[in-house]
Amino acid sequence: MILWFTLIQIAVASAAGLFCVIVGLMGRRPSDFTVGALALVELLLIVQVVIAIIAPFAGNPPTGDLLEFWVYLVSAVLVPIGGVTWALLERSRWSTVILGLLGFAVAIMLWRMEVIWTIQVV
Amino acid sequence: MSTTETRTRMTGIGRVLVIVYAVMALAATGRSFVQIVRKFDEAPLAYSLSAVAAVVYIVATLALVFARRRGWYTVAWAAIVFELIGVLVVGVLSLAIPELFQHDSVWSVFGRGYLFIPLVLPLFGIWWLRTHRPSAAPAVQSSQKATA
Numbered sequence: 001m002i003l004w005f006t007l008i009q010i011a012v013a014s015a016a017g018l019f020c021v022i023v024g025l026m027g028r029r030p031s032d033f034t035v036g037a038l039a040l041v042e043l044l045l046i047v048q049v050v051i052a053i054i055a056p057f058a059g060n061p062p063t064g065d066l067l068e069f070w071v072y073l074v075s076a077v078l079v080p081i082g083g084v085t086w087a088l089l090e091r092s093r094w095s096t097v098i099l100g101l102l103g104f105a106v107a108i109m110l111w112r113m114e115v116i117w118t119i120q121v122v
Numbered sequence: 123m124s125t126t127e128t129r130t131r132m133t134g135i136g137r138v139l140v141i142v143y144a145v146m147a148l149a150a151t152g153r154s155f156v157q158i159v160r161k162f163d164e165a166p167l168a169y170s171l172s173a174v175a176a177v178v179y180i181v182a183t184l185a186l187v188f189a190r191r192r193g194w195y196t197v198a199w200a201a202i203v204f205e206l207i208g209v210l211v212v213g214v215l216s217l218a219i220p221e222l223f224q225h226d227s228v229w230s231v232f233g234r235g236y237l238f239i240p241l242v243l244p245l246f247g248i249w250w251l252r253t254h255r256p257s258a259a260p261a262v263q264s265s266q267k268a269t270a
Contacts (some may be wrong), residue, residue, distance in 0.1 A: 036162075038266055051250065051265040058182050065156065065160065067156050067159065067160065068153075068160075071152040071153075071155060071156050072152065075149075075152050078148075079145070079148075082144075083141075086137075086141070090137065092133030092137075094135065094137050094138055095137070097134075098136060098137065098138055098141045101138070101141065101142065102141070102145070105145050108237075
């Protein structure tokens with residue numbers, strides 16, 4: 001994990017979460033903006049996967065449990081996919097709210113991953 | 123796309139409930155898997171509990187999806203009540219006898235590690251089950267509300 005990149009991801013995921021929850025509660029169905037926000041979160045997560053693979057070889061190994069880290073990361077990658085799939089199948093305001101909640105979930109997972117990588121000691 | 127079909131559909135808030143349960147199921151399963159693989163012997167009680175909690179969340183999620191049917195509705199009740207009892211009992215025990223719970227589980231300290239979602243979620247689930255009993259005929263619920 002690279003701290004500044006993690007912080008950017010958390011900011012983007014939280015902003016996407018907040019945006020989607022508010023827009024959803026206002027009654028809007030999933031749109032290019034709300035789905036796009038989650039797609040951006042997903043894109044950053046894919047970059048995160050690449051970073052996580054390379055980092056240990058570049059002198060940035062995790063201090064914490066690698067298995068736990070990867071379970072979090074794989075789960076996080078699956079979350080926007082599940083959410084967007086749901087949103088496209090079920091185009092209601094609640095799907096938008098769900099996209100938002102999933103954005104927050106990803107933000108929390110990213111924070112946990114950062115802790116596992118840099119603070120937790122196995 | 124403003125109206126929903128006449129087949130039975132879950133109202134909007136029910137879908138949110140299912141998703142939150144699904145995320146908890148994912149979190150609990152992931153955590154439990156890692157704990158058991160890594161260090162089961164360190165705290166077998168706590169980690170077995172994590173596994174049980176994960177299973178309960180998975181069952182609850184599935185049961186809520188199919189809760190229109192009587193059988194699944196009952197399963198949903200059972201899972202959610204079990205979950206509520208679990209989080210309360212484990213919450214109390216983890217505070218009263220912390221030696222038994224040196225390693226966190228999903229329900230430790232009433233789900234503090236998960237923003238107390240494990241504590242609130244079953245209450246939400248019970249409310250939803252009480253207000254969405256399966257009826258004999260498929261009902262066209264107030265879907266207009268959900269798609270407004």
